[in-house]
Amino acid sequence: MNRNRELPNASFVRGALPISCVMCQQGAKMVLLVTGKCAHDCWYCPLSLEKKGRDVTYADELLVKSDEDVIFEAKAIGARGTGITGGDPLLVADRTAHYIRLLKDEFGARHNIHIYTATPDAEKIGKLADAGLNEIRFHPHPDTWISPDPEYGNAIRAALDCGLRAGIEIPAIPDHVDHMRYLARTMYDAGAEFINLNELEFSESNWQQLMEKGFEVRDDVTSAVLGSEEAALRLVEELENDMIIHYCSSSFKDATQLRNRLMRRAKNTATGLEIITDEATFLKGVVETDEPEKFVRELRRKFAIPAGLIRHDVRKSRVEIAAWVLEELASEISGVKYLVWEYPTADRLEVERQPL
Ligand code: SF4
Numbered sequence: 196m197n198r199n200r201e202l203p204n205a206s207f208v209r210g211a212l213p214i215s216c217v218m219c220q221q222g223a224k225m226v227l228l229v230t231g232k233c234a235h236d237c238w239y240c241p242l243s244l245e246k247k248g249r250d251v252t253y254a255d256e257l258l259v260k261s262d263e264d265v266i267f268e269a270k271a272i273g274a275r276g277t278g279i280t281g282g283d284p285l286l287v288a289d290r291t292a293h294y295i296r297l298l299k300d301e302f303g304a305r306h307n308i309h310i311y312t313a314t315p316d317a318e319k320i321g322k323l324a325d326a327g328l329n330e331i332r333f334h335p336h337p338d339t340w341i342s343p344d345p346e347y348g349n350a351i352r353a354a355l356d357c358g359l360r361a362g363i364e365i366p367a368i369p370d371h372v373d374h375m376r377y378l379a380r381t382m383y384d385a386g387a388e389f390i391n392l393n394e395l396e397f398s399e400s401n402w403q404q405l406m407e408k409g410f411e412v413r414d415d416v417t418s419a420v421l422g423s424e425e426a427a428l429r430l431v432e433e434l435e436n437d438m439i440i441h442y443c444s445s446s447f448k449d450a451t452q453l454r455n456r457l458m459r460r461a462k463n464t465a466t467g468l469e470i471i472t473d474e475a476t477f478l479k480g481v482v483e484t485d486e487p488e489k490f491v492r493e494l495r496r497k498f499a500i501p502a503g504l505i506r507h508d509v510r511k512s513r514v515e516i517a518a519w520v521l522e523e524l525a526s527e528i529s530g531v532k533y534l535v536w537e538y539p540t541a542d543r544l545e546v547e548r549q550p551l
Contacts (some may be wrong), residue, residue: 199431203238204447205424209431213362213389215278215309215330220447222455223275224307225268228253229291233283235313235336239366239405241398242282250287255456257541265294265303268541271404272460276307277545285314285323292326299327311364315350324357332364332391333382339363340374348385353388359434362389367430367442369395369410371420375430379438389439392427395420396445419445461539467503468517476546480521484530490514498524511543523549 199207202220215523218224240247242334247543252259269277284291291310309330310323320331331354335347338376347363354361363382365375379390397405399416405420413421428440434440457475469477484490487507491514494500504517518534525532532551538544 202447203451204444206442206444206447207431208439209436210389212441213330213360213391213439215276215307216391216441218276218307218442219278219452220401220455222452222457222459224241224456225272225274225277226253226255227265227277227279227294228281229279229284230282230287232286233281234286235283238338239337239368239395239401240407241396241401243398244400246282247400249284252290255460255540256538256544262297262309265297269298269302271541272456273304273463274306276309279308279310281311283313284310285312285316285319287323287371288316288319292322295323295326295328303409304483309360309450315344315346317350317353320350320354320359321357324354324359325519328359330360330362332362333387334364334531335378337365337368337371337374340371340378342377343381347382351385351387360388362387362391362439364391364393366395367392367423367427369420369426372426372433376433379430379434379440381450383435383438391439392430392440392442394427394443394445395423417445457539464539468506468515470518471539472536473529474536474546475539478518478534478536480516480518480532481535481548482516482521482530482532484514487512487514489504490530494524494528498527521551 200211201207228246229252231242231249231251237490246253254265257268259265279291279294295308298308307329308327309327309332311334313336316331333347333350335343337387351361397412397420411421413419424444431440438479454475459472461475461477465471469479472478491505491507500520501547504520506515508515521532534549534551535545536547538546
């Protein structure tokens with residue numbers, strides 16, 4: 196009997212966890228969103244409003260303007276692989292193939308690349324396989340789960356013929372267990388090697404549709420939908436034992452995958468000025484002043500602060516100083532002063548600030 200193996204944060208797997216998921220869990224997979232455009236309109240689509248429907252490319256949180264940006268971000272997190280997502284990457288298959296080649300050329304054949312797509316197009320899949328793709332995950336539209344489009348079966352067989360690993364990935368929807376079971380069995384018969392179930396989550400872009408369908412948040416500390424985990428557990432019980440099924444909880448994504456990726460990026464990008472906290476944020480001191488560049492020169496001269504512990508942050512037009520230096524000198528420095536906790540991401544999202 197093939198039993199469920201528990202993973203952190205209530206996630207679980209039955210059978211061998213796909214290698215892409217192992218790397219993702221370690222925070223070692225870059226998320227490359229190649230376009231925000233998609234031909235589908237799933238009512239639960241969680242894509243953020245700044246990306247949804249827009250033909251933009253992001254490497255993790257970095258807006259991509261050149262190939263160098265993609266390589267930079269992959270190095271910044273010490274990526275061992277990349278998950279290509281959208282929107283739908285097959286809508287821009289040439290661009291997707293270009294990035295696959297770029298990453299394989301830079302990091303070698305061992306850089307594991309998987310994509311998610313809702314497009315069952317054998318010709319495009321062949322093109323991506325030629326570029327070096329390792330794995331493909333199909334996401335059929337939810338209206339079709341109970342009567343799956345045979346094109347997905349054909350696409351899975353085409354992917355397997357090209358040497359790709361192929362599976363399906365869908366959210367676990369509380370009142371859709373019959374639909375999920377039917378899709379899973381049909382895709383398994385077509386050769387799908389695994390089923391990835393994501394806990395259904397509220398997001399800024401889907402909350403209204405989810406509320407209208409009567410879904411509720413599971414608790415106060417998460418955006419997960421009540422009953423999604425139970426739907427996944429029920430599906431696993433009902434499906435045949437030889438099917439590999441992985442359930443990925445919303446808190447696993449945040450507490451394990453994201454935290455690990457942030458910690459990797461923090462360690463790879465910290466200068467001597469930032470302190471890396473246990474929560475994978477950067478802690479540093481900030482002074483807001485009218486002429487930050489001149490202010491840096493004056494402070495360095497007056498207090499003999501080493502160059503690596505103070506800088507003019509041009510992007511945010513402010514002075515950044517090592518937190519311990521600012522705490523020591525706060526009473527002798529003018530301007531608006533505070534400690535700040537930021538994510539070590541390209542967008543440097545501020546989490547908290549404490550005035551000094
Ligand atoms: S296929 Fe994916 S990106 Fe497209 S609408 Fe559905 S959930 Fe959103």
